[in-house]
Amino acid sequence: MLTTRGFWFFVPTFAVLAAALLIGVHSLTLICFTILVWFFGQWFLFQLRLRMTLRRLTLARTLRTQRGEVESIWARQKAEVTVTLSSSAWFALPYVVVSERVPALARVKEGKLRIDGALTSDAPMSMTYTLTCPAPGWLRFEGVKIELADLQGFFTFATFIRGPREFRVLPALAVESADAPFVKQHNVLPLLGTHRHARPGGSSELLDLRDYIPGDPPRMIAWKVSARRDRLITKEFESEVPIRCTLYLDTSSSVRVGPVGETALCRLVEIAAGVLQANTSERDLTGLCFFDESGVHNVVKPGRSSKHVLRVLGILTDVAGLVPRTPRATVRELLPVAYGLVQDVYPEWLERDVNQFPAWLPFWSPQPGWTTPPGAPRSSRFSPAYHRSYRQRKELSAILAVRYGLGAGGLAKLLEDDESCSHCLQRFLAEHQVSFPFSLYDQDGHYLFAAPQKTKVIANAILQAVTHGKDNELFVLCIDLLESAESFADLERAICVAKTRHHQVIVICPWPAGIDAPGSKPRADAGAFQINRALQELTTTQLHRAFADVQRAFGKFGVPVFCAGESDTVDRILHRMRRLRIQERGVR
């Protein structure tokens, strides 16, 4: 509350007052008293303003595009954010600094994120800036940080005005893919969304002529041919069925790794949205299936209506914002990130008045070794780092216990049980879209997110789809297989079954951002340190090798494997769909 400037103003004044009183300088005593009376008056006024005004501050936020005020935007679309802080209190605040907390997904293009000035009931403070979102997800605005001060800088107070608003960021529309050239091969094309199929059906296109079988409808008899051959001949027409495309999207933690908006999952969502949009324009059906190592979570049956498209886009948006969860994250790794978030967004919950920490506690009862999970780092009770981490854990445990309604023993539970604490901290960070650092590999160099069970899950899902499926189906498997090359057997069997039922399968490998895609020209990263460059090259080589292994494994069955990091992945999927249609025509 009292700044260093205020402290160094008060101390010399008080010292001079003491000297003036003891030596008996009347005029100096008067001056010191005048200064102190003013100083205490300022403090009193500051506190009064604070208490009277803080509860009467309101925050309004609007997101505008060219269409006006909106509730959702497209990825990579420019949007203008206007934040208005108004006060209905009778007291005016002489100096307020309002700082915007930019969501993790947003990239600010222009405008100011910090304004200062006086805040009165008739003159609200407003700031405007422009942002874009590189990837789909949820744009979550927590609120604004406000810092209050008197005009001399003796007293300050910082708090956070919470006004959480969430705006949906839909996947960018892949217009260029939808407009890709289509080679016309027949003069009479079926209606959009229906594709000729070399099986007898009910379309108008002639497929074959055969002998009349009793029971055939009379209108199907080819009278001229019958007359020529002197026996009854029946016409058979082509079947017209729509082509279905089912996207299997891997949502396991391995594709969620990375900064918010730059994860492999975001790219997969963009690909899925592009395919969905292109298929809808062709009136083909698109279905969706989300899975991870624990099972299939959401299945959307193939559809093509606008309602279906909106529903799928909504689900894709929800999925794109997922953050990784790992049971191996240690409390010590999570604490600084979560504590920083609380300091920013919930500063009043860390005040001594409501969340007190006895400084002697780490000396008295440090966490014993028999409740510490194996592998978790341990420190001496006398180390300052341990004291800091203990204090942070106690304060965060108190907040999380109240937030998640853990009851009377919740604080102690989170303070003593590492697993529960790690779980709650990850949940808290995920709710605020904050990513945290964690190890990707264990001490033996094994990838911690490999999750080999997911191949079994997707294999079962494909088999189920094949069992219930129709003809002409395309299965697009967006699955991270780069680090689990040895566990393909189940998936290979399922793919074989699908291929024998004349379905098409494509595998899309999620690709981490910042790593060169296979076949692309390596980027010249001259600015990086030598060790970083070497590590980058090593990772790239490893991933390229793993990708080649996956390609080889699936190439045996004629299944193409594409890299999600390439820009033309959507086009390749659409090309495959076109081939599917043309292939059927080629039968004739």
Added chain:
Amino acid sequence: MSSSTDNAASKTPLPQPAGATTITARHYQAVCGLALAAIFLVQLQQSSLAMPITLLANLLMIFIGTLGILYRVRLSPIFTFLALAFPLLMERYHADQLFGADFRNVRFLDVADVLLCIAMLTYLIGQYRLHGLWFGLLPSDARLKTETQARSQTSLSAAELAGLIFPIPVCALLAQFAVLALKQNWNLVELTPRWRQFLVAVWAILLIMFLAAHAFRYWRRLHMDRVSALLLLQDMLWHETRGEQRRIQRWSAWRKLQQKKQSADGGAK
């Protein structure tokens, strides 16, 4: 107000009333300069020392004060104040040594004293507001390791300059009454009058600070939001039952770890 109007309002600058003066740092520099001049004149008139010594001492104060006004020196207000205080203290001290302590020195509502108080306070306020414009009003965030941002020129208003007119004389008058009350014959303990005055002043300041701080703390608790109140209650419960809770939860954590270990061992077998 509609959102479109809000947007338009955010883009266009706020309309200034006709004839409104734009306040800049120069205005505060002028105020500080005038206050320094007033201090200098009053000091010259009041001092009982020889003219050259008074002149030198006050010129030093003026020099330090002017440096602070013209150049960005962080400690200049305190140094100016000390430069004013030191000659006064020395003057009194030597007078006491020569003529014995004078306890009858009580002047109430003396114009020169009031003027000196007003001028000194005006100078200090002006100087610290200049510091706000130069160095910023808020301390920097230690976590971000960024420089403190100075107060923007656009946040200056004529109202804040006009706001100086009323409180400064009031403070000077209140100080007169405070000193008058202090110089009363408080016969609390067997001490010399100056030590008695000193103790009364210290206790009064401490008591006022303590009472006001607790009053505001109590007010804050009265208006606490639900989550903060829950946190407070939970914290109190934890402090009361910390030992028992710790034992139960440690046992529970140990049991959980053991179960996990056993299941891992069973899986391995």
